[in-house]
Amino acid sequence: MTYLRSILLTAGVLLAGIALAQTTPFASFEQDSSQPIEIQAESLTLNQADGTAIFAGGVTAVQGTLKMTADMMTVTYAEETETQAAGIERLIAVGNVFFSTPTETAEGEEADYLINEGLLTLKGGVVLTQGPNALSSREMKIDLTAGTGEFIGGVRTIIVPQSTETQ
Numbered sequence: 729m730t731y732l733r734s735i736l737l738t739a740g741v742l743l744a745g746i747a748l749a750q751t752t753p754f755a756s757f758e759q760d761s762s763q764p765i766e767i768q769a770e771s772l773t774l775n776q777a778d779g780t781a782i783f784a785g786g787v788t789a790v791q792g793t794l795k796m797t798a799d800m801m802t803v804t805y806a807e808e809t810e811t812q813a814a815g816i817e818r819l820i821a822v823g824n825v826f827f828s829t830p831t832e833t834a835e836g837e838e839a840d841y842l843i844n845e846g847l848l849t850l851k852g853g854v855v856l857t858q859g860p861n862a863l864s865s866r867e868m869k870i871d872l873t874a875g876t877g878e879f880i881g882g883v884r885t886i887i888v889p890q891s892t893e894t895q
Contacts, residue, residue: 763791766791767789769783770785772784782803793830796821796826796827797824798823800822802819802820804820819840819843822838823837825839827848831859834855836855837851838850838851838852846872846874847871848868848870848872850868859888861887865883866880
């Protein structure tokens, strides 16, 4: 139980950006789905029939302070319904995937980001860093709205204790 608690606290340290004692887990990876998403790439292929756009070559997507880069990104657009506005509903990124906020980073080989639900899954050699702290696993699932996360497969963490000395 103590080990599990330590892992959960480590995840909070890695993603919060402030001291462990003052943090809310995954606080810095918050997302606001009402923010616009800007995407830049070398090429774009559109498929109006299935509502997708494939961006390739140095792809960068930014929503608020959350930034995502990859070799290729497939964007799925939602149609407007009575309960949902039209817009991007999903980003699937492949190759050298990198997420960042002003204080944390996460990297892997592929990602699936469900925008409206705030669910982010990162797979393939996942590494999270926050300052000198790091956590790695084969897969990471984060609920950006709830501030919860799960790390699966080969989990390894490095926690650098904070100094308790006053100067």
